[in-house]
Amino acid sequence: MNSVDTKVVAIVPAAGIGSRMGADIPKQYLPLNGQTILAHTLDCLLSHPQIAQVIVALNPDDQFFCQLTQASHAKLRTTLGGKERADSVVAALAMCDPNAWALVHDAARPCLTHSDIDKLIASQSMYPQGAILGAPVRDTMKRTNGNGTICATVDRQSLWHALTPQFFPAQQLAKHLRQGLAAGLQITDEASAMEHAGVNPGMVTGRADNIKVTHPDDLRLAELFLSARQST
Numbered sequence: 001m002n003s004v005d006t007k008v009v010a011i012v013p014a015a016g017i018g019s020r021m022g023a024d025i026p027k028q029y030l031p032l033n034g035q036t037i038l039a040h041t042l043d044c045l046l047s048h049p050q051i052a053q054v055i056v057a058l059n060p061d062d063q064f065f066c067q068l069t070q071a072s073h074a075k076l077r078t079t080l081g082g083k084e085r086a087d088s089v090v091a092a093l094a095m096c097d098p099n100a101w102a103l104v105h106d107a108a109r110p111c112l113t114h115s116d117i118d119k120l121i122a123s124q125s126m127y128p129q130g131a132i133l134g135a136p137v138r139d140t141m142k143r144t145n146g147n148g149t150i151c152a153t154v155d156r157q158s159l160w161h162a163l164t165p166q167f168f169p170a171q172q173l174a175k176h177l178r179q180g181l182a183a184g185l186q187i188t189d190e191a192s193a194m195e196h197a198g199v200n201p202g203m204v205t206g207r208a209d210n211i212k213v214t215h216p217d218d219l220r221l222a223e224l225f226l227s228a229r230q231s232t
Contacts, residue, residue: 007100010045013088014107015059015081028107029064033226040110042070057081057088086187093174102170108213111225116206120167127202130168134160134203163206166190
């Protein structure tokens, strides 16, 4: 499969409210270096030459997205998301060309780079079943019991932090997400739905600064990463 000839559609599930940030607005709309977190995310995806379309799944009560300058971009479309991430991704996939490949990326990962997208798209030749970005675990890993006491040290040799984007054939991803939802499975990311279906995605090493803004400290770290890029 030639990645240059493959239609790539980026999907951004953005229907969550991000309650762990403790903010009055959904975390994807918090300010970050002059614009919102989601705006930074969309800028990267919309400007990538191999991404033909970007589909954002929004909360039905979203009142903020229409205020973004990116909302009127010619490559962007929106749909209504669902209660869970998987519901939002399925809704967006319904708008995709069935022959496209879906590049699913977290709304709150504003530090994505074109170089990581390039690596993931290029991985099709090695992983025709699909792949995700990840970062090797660097710290010693511990497992605790119910009361917080350490009960084991876990071998980190083969452990990775799962990142996004995650990149799969759109038709297959939609099928396996729907099957997982119908079976009541815990689907924490797109790769987990594929794994439940017996598919083993590839792992592509991504940048460690492709962080997800979940807590207030993450926002400050994202500010540092983006500021450092702008200064260079």
